[in-house]
Amino acid sequence: MNILVCLKQILDPEIPAREFRVNPAKREAERGNANLVTNIFCENALETALQFRETLSETKITVLSFGASTAEDSLRKALAMKADAAALVINDKTSNPDPLTVTQVLAAAIRKLGSFDLIMVGREAGDWGAGQTAGLLAEELKMPCVSFVDRIEPMNGGLRLNRQTDSGSEVLEAQTPLVVSITNDEHNVPRIPKVRDVMMSYRQPLTQWTLADLGYQLEDDKYYQVVDLSIPQKESRCEFVTGDTLDERVESLAKRITEVTSLL
Amino acid sequence: MNDVVICLLSPAGFDRAAQGLAGAGRRLAEQLGSQLTAIVLSQQSPAIAQEVATVVDKVIVVVDGGEYQPEPALSALTKVCSRLSPAAILFGNDTYSQEVTPRLAHRLGGATDDADGELRVCGRRGQEA
Numbered sequence: 001m002n003i004l005v006c007l008k009q010i011l012d013p014e015i016p017a018r019e020f021r022v023n024p025a026k027r028e029a030e031r032g033n034a035n036l037v038t039n040i041f042c043e044n045a046l047e048t049a050l051q052f053r054e055t056l057s058e059t060k061i062t063v064l065s066f067g068a069s070t071a072e073d074s075l076r077k078a079l080a081m082k083a084d085a086a087a088l089v090i091n092d093k094t095s096n097p098d099p100l101t102v103t104q105v106l107a108a109a110i111r112k113l114g115s116f117d118l119i120m121v122g123r124e125a126g127d128w129g130a131g132q133t134a135g136l137l138a139e140e141l142k143m144p145c146v147s148f149v150d151r152i153e154p155m156n157g158g159l160r161l162n163r164q165t166d167s168g169s170e171v172l173e174a175q176t177p178l179v180v181s182i183t184n185d186e187h188n189v190p191r192i193p194k195v196r197d198v199m200m201s202y203r204q205p206l207t208q209w210t211l212a213d214l215g216y217q218l219e220d221d222k223y224y225q226v227v228d229l230s231i232p233q234k235e236s237r238c239e240f241v242t243g244d245t246l247d248e249r250v251e252s253l254a255k256r257i258t259e260v261t262s263l264l
Numbered sequence: 265m266n267d268v269v270i271c272l273l274s275p276a277g278f279d280r281a282a283q284g285l286a287g288a289g290r291r292l293a294e295q296l297g298s299q300l301t302a303i304v305l306s307q308q309s310p311a312i313a314q315e316v317a318t319v320v321d322k323v324i325v326v327v328d329g330g331e332y333q334p335e336p337a338l339s340a341l342t343k344v345c346s347r348l349s350p351a352a353i354l355f356g357n358d359t360y361s362q363e364v365t366p367r368l369a370h371r372l373g374g375a376t377d378d379a380d381g382e383l384r385v386c387g388r389r390g391q392e393a
Contacts, residue, residue, distance in 0.1 A: 131362060131366075135363065135366030135367040136370055139366075139371065144334070144335060145363070145367065148363070165360075166276065166358050
């Protein structure tokens with residue numbers, strides 16, 4: 001089984017809210033003191049792939065990222081977690097490509113890397129949270145797609161997938177090739193690589209391509225544009241209800257709640 | 265003026281999320297001066313169609329009867345939406361809708377995004393799903 005896992009490097013979403021800034025002119029988040037980390041759902045996807053390989057030994061896992069040259073760190077960490085191969089498409093053109101551009105670049109890289117039975121992506125990224133990559137990638141590669149999967153097992157040449165739904169979970173059987181989006185679960189918490197493996201990962205080969213290597217030309221304003229970006233302003237007010245007795249104050253509070261909720 | 269379309273896929277019926285979707289669709293349709301159409305594709309389609317008919321201008325029920333399957337659902341929605349050529353297609357935030365939305369947008373040549381706030385008309389360029 002040949003598995004490809006897509007990884008995205010993002011600004012650490014765990015930074016304190018007071019330190020989060022956006023650049024209105026560039027319409028993007030400012031890095032500030034935030035670390036760059038691998039998107040957690042992408043790490044869940046890698047962990048799911050690694051667990052799958054533990055049940056089906058003849059499995060090769062390749063990790064792929066499209067991003068700034070710093071995304072190499074995410075790929076090195078994946079190699080330290082025991083992915084077999086890594087490839088990076090360096091994005092030196094735009095800091096926030098739209099979802100269709102991302103998937104077209106990923107699809108071009110996947111075609112260049114070879115043939116894959118299973119392509120795994122995180123359900124959404126912790127920066128923009130668009131959650132489009134799996135579906136668009138499936139369309140670009142003409143493959144079926146299953147979303148919100150948290151566990152994958154081999155089964156009679158195919159796959160058995162556990163998928164989270166609004167009302168519980170579904171167990172599905174599917175044939176490859178297949179694109180899946182992975183969500184988090186207690187079973188796919190990413191493993192922490194050993195220090196030695198982290199050091200060794202920097203000696204492993206890592207394929208690097210530019211957009212030109214893939215024959216891909218970025219087009220401006222192809223899909224949609226971010227025309228404004230701002231942090232929502234929270235407005236809070238404190239009111240004291242009045243009344244001589246507790247009953248009057250409760251009555252007054254109930255009346256005020258009715259007034260406020262009727263405005264919503 | 266092309267319609268605004270809402271798609272109801274969730275087996276939860278015409279719940280609060282679906283009502284919110286209908287409300288967002290209605291506001292957008294009013295801004296565009298167009299009609300609001302609902303496409304219902306669910307195991308509970310007839311019951312949902314009756315309820316949603318009270319708040320939209322037109323209801324299209326895709327009769328299947330089986331459980332949700334992404335490929336047939338996508339195929340049906342692509343056919344119906346291609347015929348309607350809507351100004352915008354709105355989906356809820358349920359699992360099935362999130363799965364279908366980007367793929368439908370790709371097939372219709374439109375764009376898709378995740379919106380949890382206000383939808384406003386700023387100009388007209390093409391379809392959005």
